[in-house]
Amino acid sequence: MADLAADFTLPLRSFELELGLRVDRTVALVGPSGAGKSSVLRALAGLARPSRGRIALGDDVWFDAERRLFRQPDERSVGLVFQEYALFPHLSVRRNVAYGGRARVDEYLERFHIGHLAESSPTELSGGERQRVALARALAREPGLLLLDEPLSSLDAHTRTTVRAELQELLREFALPTILVTHDFDDAAALADEVGVIVQGTLRQLAPPQELVARPADAFVASFTGANLLRGVARRTADALTEVRLETGEAVFSADPGEGAVGVVVYPWEVTLGREPHTDSALNSIVGDVRSVVTVGTRVRVQVGPITAEVTASSAERLEVERGGRVVASFKATGTRLVPLG
Amino acid sequence: MRKALHVVGLFAATALTLGFLVLPLAALFTRQSPVELVHQLSNPVVTDALKLSVVTSAIAQALILLLGTPTAYLVATRRFPGRSLVVTLVELPLVLPPAVAGIGLLVAFGRVGLLGSTFDALGISVAFNRTAVVLAVAFVASPLYLRAAIAAFEALDPNLVAASRTLGAGPVRTFFRVALPLTSAGLAAGAALSLARGLGEFGATIMFAGSLQGVTQTLPLAIYAEFDRDFDVAVTISALFVVITAAILLSLKLSALWRTSQRTSRSLFARLSWS
Numbered sequence: 001m002a003d004l005a006a007d008f009t010l011p012l013r014s015f016e017l018e019l020g021l022r023v024d025r026t027v028a029l030v031g032p033s034g035a036g037k038s039s040v041l042r043a044l045a046g047l048a049r050p051s052r053g054r055i056a057l058g059d060d061v062w063f064d065a066e067r068r069l070f071r072q073p074d075e076r077s078v079g080l081v082f083q084e085y086a087l088f089p090h091l092s093v094r095r096n097v098a099y100g101g102r103a104r105v106d107e108y109l110e111r112f113h114i115g116h117l118a119e120s121s122p123t124e125l126s127g128g129e130r131q132r133v134a135l136a137r138a139l140a141r142e143p144g145l146l147l148l149d150e151p152l153s154s155l156d157a158h159t160r161t162t163v164r165a166e167l168q169e170l171l172r173e174f175a176l177p178t179i180l181v182t183h184d185f186d187d188a189a190a191l192a193d194e195v196g197v198i199v200q201g202t203l204r205q206l207a208p209p210q211e212l213v214a215r216p217a218d219a220f221v222a223s224f225t226g227a228n229l230l231r232g233v234a235r236r237t238a239d240a241l242t243e244v245r246l247e248t249g250e251a252v253f254s255a256d257p258g259e260g261a262v263g264v265v266v267y268p269w270e271v272t273l274g275r276e277p278h279t280d281s282a283l284n285s286i287v288g289d290v291r292s293v294v295t296v297g298t299r300v301r302v303q304v305g306p307i308t309a310e311v312t313a314s315s316a317e318r319l320e321v322e323r324g325g326r327v328v329a330s331f332k333a334t335g336t337r338l339v340p341l342g
Numbered sequence: 343m344r345k346a347l348h349v350v351g352l353f354a355a356t357a358l359t360l361g362f363l364v365l366p367l368a369a370l371f372t373r374q375s376p377v378e379l380v381h382q383l384s385n386p387v388v389t390d391a392l393k394l395s396v397v398t399s400a401i402a403q404a405l406i407l408l409l410g411t412p413t414a415y416l417v418a419t420r421r422f423p424g425r426s427l428v429v430t431l432v433e434l435p436l437v438l439p440p441a442v443a444g445i446g447l448l449v450a451f452g453r454v455g456l457l458g459s460t461f462d463a464l465g466i467s468v469a470f471n472r473t474a475v476v477l478a479v480a481f482v483a484s485p486l487y488l489r490a491a492i493a494a495f496e497a498l499d500p501n502l503v504a505a506s507r508t509l510g511a512g513p514v515r516t517f518f519r520v521a522l523p524l525t526s527a528g529l530a531a532g533a534a535l536s537l538a539r540g541l542g543e544f545g546a547t548i549m550f551a552g553s554l555q556g557v558t559q560t561l562p563l564a565i566y567a568e569f570d571r572d573f574d575v576a577v578t579i580s581a582l583f584v585v586i587t588a589a590i591l592l593s594l595k596l597s598a599l600w601r602t603s604q605r606t607s608r609s610l611f612a613r614l615s616w617s
Contacts, residue, residue, distance in 0.1 A: 076508075082505060089524070
């Protein structure tokens with residue numbers, strides 16, 4: 001299986017997209033909407049022409065600015081699944097799948113469990129079915145690179161979970177270099193081997209999801225991965241801990257080195273709740289009013305002042321946590337990361 | 343009381359409007375008996391004009407579709423400097439008086455016009471012959487088609503075109519397999535309007551091509567010529583015209599209806615149980 005090597009600049013309306021990537025497995029690009037994620041896919045598919053750089057799949061060069069080489073979309077071995085799927089409304093499911101590759105249509109219809117829909121019009125299908133048709137259509141062409149634009153965003157919450165699992169299995173089975181674009185970090189972490197965070201057309205960090213969580217490069221990456229971010233000013237103390245004076249006036253300690261304006265990153269599952277504040281500087285305490293309590297399965301997400309804690313339902317019950325009540329949120333100095341604010 | 347007055351007023355206005363629009367058309371058919379009407383159709387003036395109108399309209403329409411469709415596709419799907427100027431230029435002949443169109447055609451393609459000597463050298467003569475009729479018809483009718491076709495192609499989801507390209511289809515295959523089928527309803531509507539407009543073309547034709555029976559005298563010109571000579575023949579051609587135009591309009595409406603029923607019938611049948 002040939003790797004994708006892409007390094008290019010694509011001018012967009014208000015900023016330039018600048019990207020360097022090597023893809024051999026599944027890479028997810030995450031970021032806020034308007035960050036240029038979909039434009040990456042358009043450039044790779046040949047639907048947009050970069051101003052600089054080179055794109056190649058193995059030895060097959062698709063774009064080379066210096067050699068003025070630009071291969072048209074139909075001359076690239078690429079399968080693109082559009083956000084709204086872009087199924088041809090005037091063709092049946094079978095003819096949609098056959099559009100790109102006529103050879104093994106029945107096989108793909110069966111593989112994607114859409115054989116019984118073969119003669120239906122795409123306009124009659126549910127969101128999940130449409131996505132399967134779009135995937136079958138893209139893969140029936142047997143491309144060397146698979147591109148997925150927000151594969152889960154147009155599905156309802158219930159279908160989403162099922163489709164995510166299907167997609168996971170599919171990506172493992174086809175083992176193609178794949179780039180998927182999403183604004184949801186959880187989807188990215190579930191589907192991809194590596195996650196790249198794009199903001200304003202720039203790749204901030206590219207790493208395996210657990211690495212992004214453990215060592216976020218900056219404040220944006222940290223908050224995107226679901227961490228709490230507390231802004232403050234860092235100062236080195238005598239006992240090898242860094243003291244951060246928060247904007248709210250409180251002081252917290254981190255085992256990470258840092259100086260000046262920083263963000264303190266702490267994940268909700270590192271935060272415990274209690275009734276009494278601690279005096280140990282290795283354990284940070286923030287006293288605050290409970291602003292919201294949301295139960296997700298057996299876990300409860302409690303927002304205390306500026307920080308969100310994720311605790312078990314039983315401990316939330318024991319503490320009688322309720323909205324408006326006063327609790328202490330605690331987290332270890334070693335459980336925090338300091339990141340530059342950006 | 344006031345409400346009753348309101349309703350009566352509404353009905354009176356509607357009756358007046360419809361009566362005003364329908365009466366002149368109906369009068370064309372009541373002046374002569376149907377037998378006389380049909381008999382008049384075999385008058386050589388009528389048959390010559392009908393043949394000429396059909397032939398010139400068919401050629402003009404073919405040219406409009408053949409050249410207009412790719413033009414509209416380009417204008418609708420590409421962004422280029424001066425695009426809005428092109429769109430305005432396309433619409434200009436629509437609002438111009440036909441007399442201006444006639445003069446314009448004369449000074450452009452006529453014997454003493456801009457391209458007159460070029461046409462002469464190429465052996466093309468546009469002096470008072472069928473070619474002149476075709477040019478006049480195409481000039482006044484094509485903007486209607488172009489405008490509808492540009493609107494239809496602009497409404498086409500660009501992602502469908504992009505999807506076709508990434509699935510290995512080149513621009514030509516994409517045009518014929520995706521763009522054309524998905525815009526066919528809009529294109530057909532534009533073609534019908536332009537056909538009707540072309541058939542009725544009068545001012546530009548009479549100035550640019552003249553009114554010679556069997557050569558350049560189309561149906562509208564024949565009505566005008568017979569108006570002075572044999573009024574009944576003029577009425578007959580007018581009645582014939584109403585029938586032709588109504589047929590075009592009706593087939594357009596029916597094809598639109600057929601399309602929507604095609605699109606929804608399957609789900610409709612699924613929803614309603616007919617057994």
